[in-house]
Amino acid sequence: MLKEIESQLNSFKKINKNRGRLLISCLDQPGIISKISKFLFSHGANIIESNQYSINPHGGDFFIRIDFEAPDLIDKKETLMEDFQPIAETFSMTWELHLVSELKRMAIFASKDLNCLRELLWQWQNGDLMAEIPLVVSNHETARPLVEQLGIPFYYLPASKENRTEVEKKQLQLMSEYDIDVIVLARYMQILTPHFVASHPMKIINIHHSFLPAFVGARPYERAYQRGVKLIGATSHYVTNDLDEGPIIEQDTVRVDHRFDVDELKKMGGNIERNVLARAVKWHLQDRIIVHGNKTIVF
Amino acid sequence: MLKEIESQLNSFKKINKNRGRLLISCLDQPGIISKISKFLFSHGANIIESNQYSINPHGGDFFIRIDFEAPDLIDKKETLMEDFQPIAETFSMTWELHLVSELKRMAIFASKDLNCLRELLWQWQNGDLMAEIPLVVSNHETARPLVEQLGIPFYYLPASKENRTEVEKKQLQLMSEYDIDVIVLARYMQILTPHFVASHPMKIINIHHSFLPAFVGARPYERAYQRGVKLIGATSHYVTNDLDEGPIIEQDTVRVDHRFDVDELKKMGGNIERNVLARAVKWHLQDRIIVHGNKTIVF
């Protein structure tokens, strides 16, 4: 990694050494917030921002994200988690505690179209995406100079339908070796097997180049052109085993008109794709997303 | 019709008595624009705004819309059309000449949800949609007071799958009796038969409550909710025999989030629906739309 990026990340970790985030979902019951906030208070934590939402207050689903500060958080983390366990059990919570200073380790998978990869690397370099990027994997050599000039290891693993299993094995080894938390498919264009998906559930973020569920599958711009739509869009979602059917994180659209041919739709769409993907990744890195069934709550 | 609306329309017709619009499509060939503009000049017409577009200049499709003024246009119309005929034949043109002062006669078909009907009537009353509205047809009584207070005849024709043929017969009689140019389905919620559609080709404008081609067919908001989309939309299109597959005129989307239930999606979407439909109707009334295959050119 380039020195200047490294020092930027280090300074971010230092500033945020006492900052944590608690993400909880469970069935709604009286007294949950009271219990959580008492717990945080008793451990010296001060809540900075909290957002809570219940689908149905009478026994429906309850979701909360709490952004807090607590002195000596890094040392205290284990204690906090142990002490919270009984509360979590009482309410049968699904929960996560994240320290902002423990940057997520993000792998990016790319292909020949560098549009999305470039945006991610740029925003990262610019201090907008706070993560470690230990490696970029691609089935083409195209991205190598862009990646290596930032000091990021680049792995060229030519992938196709034929060698999928073998390639995925190597990829999973790399993910494990580099201790990866989140995988971003920046127009990777290869379908992942259920085995790969199962290894990182709700940790693989994809960008699809259409406003889903319109134009699921291949060649969405060509089909958008044929249909004569007046807006084109992009959708970022977590990858599941159903193609383009995973929980949607973010979407956006942009106006086009009859003068746009397929190539111009692609150029226009590329701009939406990179922005939508970057927002989705940012929200994931900031622990803003709770997956609920096949939907996301983005706080 | 209310006196104040009538006098508003009359004043518009007077102001625009010399204003016309020429819409042409044909195969592209050298010299078309030269011929057309020479023709207009020789008839004393001054071009106010013109927009031309060719899909492929080497023998592809050519489209033009010309907005012009010519003295004594109303008297001259027949001559203009006769004189233009030979040019049209030379280039095998599909063409229309519209006089702005000859207001289109627009029928609105509504049902119980008055959202879109209200917007159209309001914009009409406000001078934003320049048309005659000789009647509103509905399969419910709900809209009667709203319609009749503007002095517009209201026809209650309860329609269902069972009596479709019979009802359409009456509707077509009304369309003919009132000499209707364009039919707007303002959330009419009934499927039209091919017979009805064929009677007004590319003159029936529908609003579909989703961003097509996502959620074709029934209950789009329910399905949008299930899918967890982050934007909802609406699409206005000309009606063809393929449900929700006609040429798209206009679309728009609006941001929603996890807090929206189906009812709130509907309320949010209703706002988009009425604006999208009103824009599509306005463009049709202003002769801005050329249909080309299953697409529209909107100048």
Add this chain to the structure above:
Amino acid sequence: MLKEIESQLNSFKKINKNRGRLLISCLDQPGIISKISKFLFSHGANIIESNQYSINPHGGDFFIRIDFEAPDLIDKKETLMEDFQPIAETFSMTWELHLVSELKRMAIFASKDLNCLRELLWQWQNGDLMAEIPLVVSNHETARPLVEQLGIPFYYLPASKENRTEVEKKQLQLMSEYDIDVIVLARYMQILTPHFVASHPMKIINIHHSFLPAFVGARPYERAYQRGVKLIGATSHYVTNDLDEGPIIEQDTVRVDHRFDVDELKKMGGNIERNVLARAVKWHLQDRIIVHGNKTIVF
């Protein structure tokens, strides 16, 4: 009021009879949320949605909005308020408790341009704005039929620079007589005196027909046309004694181009105005807004 609207409001009040909202702002200190949530829990309240935000966790400002349900809330209100008082004092809170079933009483001030008034009345009729509307005041007769057909008393009070004091006296009498909670200036076009403004601090909502702070003051569309802007906008804000300088609640813009003359800018802008104002009013009615200095927090 029309029977159907009345019954719609009554049904809303019934459904929401146990629903309340707590809005709090104070200096940030440890333990606030813990105290509030314990208080609500001990009074049998279940939190449905809560949003909290601190400008600076180290002694900065703290804001929270809690949407909750509690059995027998209407009977319990007084007790709740008394019991909360000591907590409020401990933390020097500014706070409000609202019962959703206690609909706000909203007066609308209009003039000749009915665009915004119509949108408000329509959304109200449609069940999107939950409030009583005991009266509409106008300095022109134009709106009378529109208002009276909904069964709302209409007061024609011709206002001008000359008789401002006298007219405002009558208006204040009406506000007091009808026990008004919030006043919406739906393109009222008259400047209010400091005396009037002081009588309803942060309870008067205005719509300004530009994207503030661009084009403060008179004739914004004319000035937008002169400047050749590519977007026009509208701003809804609370009224203070500084013209167009009060806390902004909501803003939006829409694209225009060189073909728009001043009248068309006005038509285009009118659509933005009414939507921006309706959103601002809705958020106010839903107790989503906390005013902080000259800004708003909109939860």
Add this chain to the structure above:
Amino acid sequence: MLKEIESQLNSFKKINKNRGRLLISCLDQPGIISKISKFLFSHGANIIESNQYSINPHGGDFFIRIDFEAPDLIDKKETLMEDFQPIAETFSMTWELHLVSELKRMAIFASKDLNCLRELLWQWQNGDLMAEIPLVVSNHETARPLVEQLGIPFYYLPASKENRTEVEKKQLQLMSEYDIDVIVLARYMQILTPHFVASHPMKIINIHHSFLPAFVGARPYERAYQRGVKLIGATSHYVTNDLDEGPIIEQDTVRVDHRFDVDELKKMGGNIERNVLARAVKWHLQDRIIVHGNKTIVF
């Protein structure tokens, strides 16, 4: 310049060797379009896209942009210009003929904030901005690696209020030496003297980091934060001697809320800035813009 970019530009020039654009403005008079189209036809030109607009058809201003193809255009250019001269004189036209294959020579002026510069270089590399970029000038060394890795000469000319005249002299020398057609100020942050501006009238494109005319001048984000706006924007305009008052080419806005501090407004705004500037530059390079008084017509 990198070989791959060079070959991309060369291939673009080859494909478009017969493509030209005619931009005309004059007082509206009958027969203009007829004359122009006859002229083009008689020189073998086929019109691909044409857009015409008159502010007022009765002697107001007339503007047209014609995109055409003509065989052997490069060889024919001189003849075309000579032959068009008499027509131009008859109607007192201001006019320009551009060959798409004669790429404009664009200089970029940057400073420390590389956001806009990066977007321009990226879109250029990606084939979205068709121009030669013979040099980048900056008053800081920050951009050097980014610029030089694309094979573009980088000139470091530290500029300040004190040495403005001297620095501008060098800059003008460079502009002349490199035969520059258009100068883009990509957050250059230095005020240009009237002498410099006069040397390239309506050929210097600036990006201002606010929605003009809101927040003219310095520190717009700080002032937007103070004012509590709900949208922030950016404006691209031609530079004149009145600071931030030149003809606006493009503007856009994006939604923000109370949680954004000044730094986050800047990050959010940066994304709008770079997109707005890139669109404005693209339209300039495509000869889509006619300046009329202090406004632009963008076809």
